[in-house]
Amino acid sequence: MTQNFQCGDQAALVGYLYDDCDPLERDAIGAHVIGCPACAEELAMLAATRRQLASWTPPEARLGFRITAADADSTVVALRPADDRGARGAWWQQPLPAWAQLAAAVVIFAAGVSLGAARGPLQAVPAVDLTPRSAVQAELAALKQRVRTLESAPATVLASLPDDHPLIARVRQEIRHEVDDSGRRLEMGYRRALAYQALQLANDQAVRQQISNDNVEHVRGEVDSLAQWVMASVSR
Amino acid sequence: MTWTDEELVARSRGGDVESFNQLILRWERPIYALAYRVIGREEDARDVCQEAFLRAFRALPGFKGQAKFSSWLYRITLNLCRDWIRRHRRAPISQLPDGADPLELAAERGAVESIEDLVARRELSAAVEEAMTVLPEEQRTTIILKEYHGMTFQEIADLQGCPLSTVKTRLYQGLTVLRRQLERNGQIQRAVVKRV
Numbered sequence: 190m191t192q193n194f195q196c197g198d199q200a201a202l203v204g205y206l207y208d209d210c211d212p213l214e215r216d217a218i219g220a221h222v223i224g225c226p227a228c229a230e231e232l233a234m235l236a237a238t239r240r241q242l243a244s245w246t247p248p249e250a251r252l253g254f255r256i257t258a259a260d261a262d263s264t265v266v267a268l269r270p271a272d273d274r275g276a277r278g279a280w281w282q283q284p285l286p287a288w289a290q291l292a293a294a295v296v297i298f299a300a301g302v303s304l305g306a307a308r309g310p311l312q313a314v315p316a317v318d319l320t321p322r323s324a325v326q327a328e329l330a331a332l333k334q335r336v337r338t339l340e341s342a343p344a345t346v347l348a349s350l351p352d353d354h355p356l357i358a359r360v361r362q363e364i365r366h367e368v369d370d371s372g373r374r375l376e377m378g379y380r381r382a383l384a385y386q387a388l389q390l391a392n393d394q395a396v397r398q399q400i401s402n403d404n405v406e407h408v409r410g411e412v413d414s415l416a417q418w419v420m421a422s423v424s425r
Numbered sequence: 426m427t428w429t430d431e432e433l434v435a436r437s438r439g440g441d442v443e444s445f446n447q448l449i450l451r452w453e454r455p456i457y458a459l460a461y462r463v464i465g466r467e468e469d470a471r472d473v474c475q476e477a478f479l480r481a482f483r484a485l486p487g488f489k490g491q492a493k494f495s496s497w498l499y500r501i502t503l504n505l506c507r508d509w510i511r512r513h514r515r516a517p518i519s520q521l522p523d524g525a526d527p528l529e530l531a532a533e534r535g536a537v538e539s540i541e542d543l544v545a546r547r548e549l550s551a552a553v554e555e556a557m558t559v560l561p562e563e564q565r566t567t568i569i570l571k572e573y574h575g576m577t578f579q580e581i582a583d584l585q586g587c588p589l590s591t592v593k594t595r596l597y598q599g600l601t602v603l604r605r606q607l608e609r610n611g612q613i614q615r616a617v618v619k620r621v
Contacts, residue, residue, distance in 0.1 A: 201593075203593045203597045209578050235601075238603050238607065242568070245554055245557070247461040250467060252453045254449050254453060256442050
């Protein structure tokens, strides 16, 4: 038992930190820490570290081990998670291992090949037409008639309606929209063509201008050289 | 009716397997947590936990109640952990999460904890776990037993077979190293700023 705490006694400070020390020792350390900044700071840092440690939590694990009476009686005791044991059904309900599934597939394939070989090559089976030809033709004719009726139906229906019928108004509106759209599309195309032509004209003009500029320069050069030649001739 | 550990041990020794299963149910989480924190691997910690109960069950006839059942179980677990570390000849490997999925985090967080707080807590947890791997085995085990299992210095001294003063010194040295490690990772500073 230490009632007189010596400054810097780390072991005693740890005891105080965890409150795992004699009450008299705790009082002595508490009294010392109040007047000793170094020990107070040390304690504060240790306490801060402890707070950080509190955040460390192990990951959740599936546990639930159990021992059954059968396990206990056997010489080899095995613990298994309880839910595994509960979920485990009879052997025929368990999934087969991969090698067993592969072996089963090979056996089935081999059995099929052997059976096929034993029966010999397959013979072509003659096709049997179970439907009378006349019945098929009649059905086709009826179908064609129905298609024709459906194709002519809109015109027939519209012709039979009065002018103020909502359906007529709707059709007219659709037609108007369609015409307007077509007009807009045409106008856009026309404008685009005009713009293209204008651009081409501008390009041609620029080219022409460039050519004429070049020509002027060329002529001016010719004149200059001619003038120089004349001057030279005169001076000679 | 809730039986004490001693009563359940007595009934188990009398052949009542269900009583031992109650002991397993009562202690499997702390034992798993101890194994995980000491060796740092989830699957291996689970195996150690299972093996510890298996050994305890087999050794039950020899257990005369000279110590608390929990202390006895802790001793078995720590021996298994020590075997694991010796077998793998290395310090525990910390399984740090690669990245945090915000959806998972959102599902995991509590009602009052924001996602930012949860991410910070997860980061801090990972930092602590990583920092713990730096410690020598004795210091790490001492901190784990004291910090997470609330054992007294005397109980830890009994478990580790060393003087009481050694336990305190290991604890102090371990905490100091951890503090430096966490400071290096910026965790202590961040926590102080957060509190302010």
